[in-house]
Amino acid sequence: MMLDDKVKKVAEILGNQPSLTILTGAGVSAESGVPTFRGPDGLWRQFRAEDLATPEAFYRNPKLVWEWYDWRRQKIQKVKPNPAHLVIARWEKYFPSFILITQNVDGLHRQAGSTKILELHGNIWWVRCLKENKVMENRQVPLIQIPPLCSDCGSLLRPHVVWFGEALPADILEAAFNACYRSEIMMVIGTSALVQPAASLPLIAQQHGAIIVEINLEPTPLSHYADYSLYGKAGEILPLIDELIFKEKME
């Protein structure tokens, strides 16, 4: 099936479904200018995940890890949500049952207006005190002190994100599983579908009867299982689907 036909088919299916779950990854923010992790310009091409995105790396060298996060926060602060974020935020109001599950920590979905959102891997604009486990918002860019310290108790703060080898927040993961059990259609947008447990969510949804639609620049391990794989930019394909859904409603 050609891309145009798939776009029409997916718009038709979405137009008749009351319940939608969306899972996003770094590709959704790529058109805003946020680097992805894998792929030719991905962060893991320049940096080693073991040096920057594990608890061991942080305990070994908190200053290095925070310098990397400070650099990324500076980049993210300058960018804006793109049409993909905006369409997803709009759909939250359109579908009676809607959940957005994101692996992204950049906060761009919230900035676009999404509120029914589960941030599986945390948020780069939140920090956590290592002594009291208290989570606080911190939007200081650039950070004045690296590594930053808790203003209440003076302990080291860490980014409130999920690193390799760490468990995802149990309540958020449980809510994501529940969304997968209920969902009639799940769209998986801009993720390499390599990182667990996020990568298993679409398969769980499918086992519970959901239609799986993938949007990505290229095939992923999920493509084999997806009912529809739409290859192209999320910021171009989502507005096309959106336009068709609302055109059909007006007719």
Ligand code: BJW
């Ligand atoms: C576009 C586009 C455009 C571009 N339009 N598309 C089972 C098997 C093997 C390993 C494991 C397993 N279970 C667990 C593991 C270990 C590990 C894991 O999955 N490793 C794999 C890599 C093999 N998982 C974990 O460690 C997780 N924890 C865990 O499982 O704990 C268990 C536990 C239980 C109880 C106690 C203790 C432990 C944690 C994973 C945390 C991931 N963290 C990161 C960093 C977050 C913080 C930060 O940002 O700094 O999360 S790593 C990084 O990868 C980040 C992302 O959220 C995540 C996923 O990446 P994503 O979003 O898919 O991005 P990319 O770059 O990979 O892909 C972008 C895609 O977009 C590409 O496909 C492009 O083509 C596409 N694209 N432009 C559409 N315009």
